[in-house]
Amino acid sequence: MARISYLAVLLVLAAHIMVKQGEASICSEPGVQRIGAECNxxxxxxxxxxxxxxCNAYRAVRSQxxxxxxxxxxxxxAHQxxxxxxxxxxxxxxxxxxxxKCGVPFLFSGDPKFDCTT
Structure with a gap:
């Protein structure tokens, strides 16, 4: 339970860092936060x-x-x-x-060396 809470705090922190004033962020979406909680x-x-x-949470976000x-x-x-x-x-x-494992196309690697701009 503590790990799930820790992940939720990290996702909120990442969302705060990523959101510029007046802009929405993918990271602040509830579905993204749900992946952390459900997949931890x-x-x-x-x-x-x-x-x-x-997998349901992952598929839902991936489809968005x-x-x-x-x-x-x-x-x-995710890298952050x-x-x-x-x-x-x-x-x-x-x-x-x-x-x-969840039956969705590959999007990116969690490896920090993976270039998210590709």
Whole structure:
């Protein structure tokens, strides 16, 4: 439970950083925050597979990212949040497996070396 709260705080912080005055941000969307809450047990290694709720949240957000700019923003936001975990390097392979495990097209890697502008 503490990890979920920690992730929620990180997502809100990332959203605050990413939002410029008067602009909306993908990172502040409730669906994006829901991914963190629903997928944390999988990405953190406690569960061997993502839950149905995790995949539903992931699919919902993925379907909202219509433009290249939105996908780039989401990628940057995710990198900021992932980098805040002390075990971020261990989480990256699990995060990168979500598209396949949830049946959605690959969008980006959680690896901080991945260029979100591509």
């Amino acid at each position: 047990s999988f990405t953190g290694g406690q569960k061997p597979e993502p839950s149905g709720e995790c 990212l219509k433009t290249k700019a939105e996908r780039r923003e989401y990628c940057s936001c 949040v992932i980098s805040q975990y002390p075990d971020s390097a261990a989480r990256i392979p699990r995060i990168d497996s979500l598209p396949e």
